[in-house]
Amino acid sequence: MIYIANDSADPAYNLALEEFAFSELSEDVLLLWISAPSVVCGKFQNPYREVDVLGAARRGIPVLRRESGGGAVYHDPGNINYSFIRPAAPALDYDRQLSPVIRALNALGIPAERRGASEIAAFGKKVSGSAQRQSKGRELAHGTLLFDSDLEALHELTSRPDEQRTRSKGVKSQPSEVRNMRPLLPRDMGARQFLEALRGELLRGGETVRLNPEQDARVRETAREKYESWAWNFGRSPEFTRESERPPVSYAAKNGVITAFSLGGRPVDAFVGARLEVSEIEAVCRSIADSPADAEMLLSAIF
């Protein structure tokens, strides 16, 4: 197994690096990475149902889509991600992924244990979620490790209380009670130090490498063309409808673009064809509302 050293905090770069190691390399690869604040949805999720897209935009937090399954996760400098990339197991299996991670956490003094099919918990609360991707005989098995994350932001951006207003296909997130692991450490350390300690436990003598400039350029290209693109992150959302009572808004969208829109039962053509992207929708709201306050209410009803 090789470990690709990577200090990038750019979530698009980090997802593109995973993809590069998955599609372009043949070795078994371990990655440990930390991204700046961002929300990352499962491949077949509808971010408009699972994520507070407006809240994220207001905080300047990007929303991305990954290639593995599962629900929306919040990343920030207090969350460490691990990725194992290797030949696919003959049958889907989380043991091979979770056992070494749990052993590593235990070795660092954290009483982590497996919970359910794919979670790791400590003292009854989730500290790690995981997901996988399998394609062409290769497997990506990865997960989050909540170390010192902003749990309030995590909760605000990824648990939607009004989710029943949206009717959509796609994979639903399964929110659970979470905790950070840092307060459980016998000896305090920062997230980067913890990452390095994990590397020691998980790599077990494997080689540490860095990408050469050509490989790095390819990762950057994938980051730019795929993981920073609206088409991938939002444009692949399933068809859905959404309703709100005050103001009385009802709309339908396909591929992240509004296909029908009504306000108080009357169609509003100005929204039809608009991308569900905060600045674009905000401009339409302002153009039809009587006051900035009305425009803001309309905007909140749409997202």
Place this chain on the structure above:
Amino acid sequence: MKQQILMPKLRPGMEKGVLCAWSVRPGERVEKGDVLFEVETDKVVSQIEADDSGIVSGFLADEGDEVAVGQPVATLETEQ
């Protein structure tokens, strides 16, 4: 010859999977090993490949449908 394309059993105990996306269109010709569709089960996205070459038709599942293991999702018309 017509053969059914089934929802595969990807792990022991798997009862159903969500057919999240078709990678081919009805009437399209595929080669053995081409990706036909993607399944999500237990937070795992798996790409399901064609066992044989032929024309895919008779789609029985829409994207986002939950399908029981062993149920047909389409037909593959092979040359032999």
